[in-house]
Amino acid sequence: MAKALPPKSLSPEARSILSSQISRRAVFAGVGAAAGVTALASCGSGSSDAASTVRWANWTLYLDVDEAGTSYPTLQAFEEQFGITAVYTEDINDNDEFFGKVQGQLKLGEDIGYDIITPTDWMAGRFIRLGYTQKFDKANIPNAKNLLPTLASPSFDPNRDNSLTYQSIMAGLGWNTTVNPKGLKAIDDLWTPANKGKIIVLSEMRDTIGVILLSQGVDITTVTEDQFMNAVDFLQGKINDGWIRGVKGNEYKEDLISGDATAVIAWAGDLFQLSNENEGKFDFAIPESGGTISGDNFLIPSTATAEGKKNAETLINYYYDPAIAAEVAAYVNYVTPVMGAQEEMEKIDPVLAKSEYIFPTEKTMSRLNVFKALTPTEESTWTEAFQKAAGN
Amino acid sequence: MVKTGISRPGTPYLLLLPGVAFLFTFFLWPIANLAQTSTQTPIAGGDTGEYEQSLRWQNYIDAFLENKEQFGRSFLYAAIATLAALAIAYPLAYAIAFKAGKMKNVLLVLVVAPFFTSFLLRTIAWKQILGEQGFVVPVLRDLHIISPATTLTSSAFAVVAGMTYNFLPFMTLPIYASIDRIDPRTLEASGDLYANGITTFRKVTLPLSMPGVVAGTLLTFIPAAGDYVNAAILGSPQTKMIGNVIESRFFKVVDYPTAAALSFTLMAAILILVTVYIRKAGTEELV
Structure with a gap:
């Protein structure tokens, strides 16, 4: 961009003031243009765009991350394997707060910006009760069979039609x-x-x-x-x-x-x-x-498009693969809901595989209540x- | 005569437009919404967070009576923090204005410097200062000022200390501005009239700096009374303030009407207190 410089006859101070004004105006114009583009983009974001992406809102520090803290190994592998771009955000900080944030749009049927969310049991129950979720197409999630039997029929979703535990x-x-x-x-x-x-x-x-x-x-x-x-x-x-x-x-x-x-x-x-x-x-x-046990659950919001939903189901199915679940558990250290993950963990870290915290024994499980x-x-x-x- | 834009009669209104539009969108509109919410009641058989308008003014009375304790605590803590801030800020401002010499600007920057970091971080830092691993607790224990079992965090002391610190610049700067404007010749005149240092301070410096004191106390007391960050981070369940109740009602209990009614009651209470205060202090002090 060509910028007219102030005439040389002016004092250096005056010139610098003038040129700073010009650049400031230019900056404002740039901001305005950028904002316009974003607004247009958000208006036009329809189903065609969502075809190859899946947008996931999760809690903080709740997915395996590399040492630089910039990429998520299991999620990256997912993207490569399925050709789906995953947009991962740590946008859930508190169940109530998150609910307050998306409730208005869900009520109006407007896109909340996520195809998968992971609220806690009782809040997942509220989402389901209010009709803010979509039923899974179980054919797309064959790995759901790996769900621990103790978690198979919670009162908020007895047949697990709308939810699957992410971590307990x-x-x-x-x-x-x-x-x-x-x-x-x-x-x-x-x-x-x-x-x-x-x-x-x-x-x-x-x-x-x-x-x-x-x-x-x-x-x-x-x-x-x-x-x-x-x-x-x-x-x-x-x-x-x-x-x-x-x-x-x-x-x-x-x-x-x-x-x-x-x-x-x-x-x-x-x-x-x-x-x-x-x-x-x-x-x-x-x-x-x-003690108590609760879970955070994969849900597909009612506002996700058909493509977004299918991608979300692919992602849920992926995280129900015992090997992947073990990789996540090795980082997050919460109870994994996926059967067979313990055997997979043996290969990653035999010490963790024996952890009561990640793989509670039958005896411990019997003392946990929902x-x-x-x-x-x-x-x-x-x-x-x-x-x-x-x-x- | 050349006609300039300024002389057009509509211009002042045009200049007001951005401000008015801003206030309407971000103040009047939300406040109207809040007022509207404050008299709602739950929809029979509705889900969490579903309310309908039924003009139930009783909401205000219920909300106030249920939370008298936190209201009282908010004003008490805010008052103590304001007095403490005044006690620290006045000598500080006085020293910067009259005694600092070349260091004046440096000291002023130091007063404002805490603002360069986030309010939250500053408050969390206090948790460490007053915590078991800080230096304050062991020193006080060694001096037998506090018993070995006493902790300083999660206490009213920590909450008030945090508020005093966080709002100190709001007290210091207006007082400094007032003192700095005092003409040194008035002080000399006072001396010429055989007033000693104390009398000069009482009769000349203090009255002339009152606008700063009034502005400073208002700027400290008002945000302090509505503050909830200090009580949330440095307090215990027994030191919760009204801001904490509003937050919990809004986000946790999802009881929007009570949260709205409490907000209005807080606003009204502050408004009344401030009006009485300004009347007592004399409005001309603010100008």
């Missing part, structure tokens, strides 16, 4: 081994003077209250409102008495590392990573009374009670 998450007790040398076997082991004011529980209601309910001998697959509120009162009491310092999400990891927290109701995968990085300073166990599906009314009153206990 166990919740139980985690602790600092120096402060708690004997370990924690039950909720009551938390209340020792050394842990006073240094306990953190998960902000995920179903996990925290679930673990408490189980310790009270309540079956969380059929929990009643009275039983639930009773557990919330118990939590409230422990907060008021200064035992519990926080109700938090993933941030509890930093507090454990810094020593501000010494015992937690937490997710197994996190404690596994922490323990690895800090030479056994931390440990995790499912309490004797039982929180029951809540009705919309229960969901709001129960969440409100839990949030109130957390000070909100």
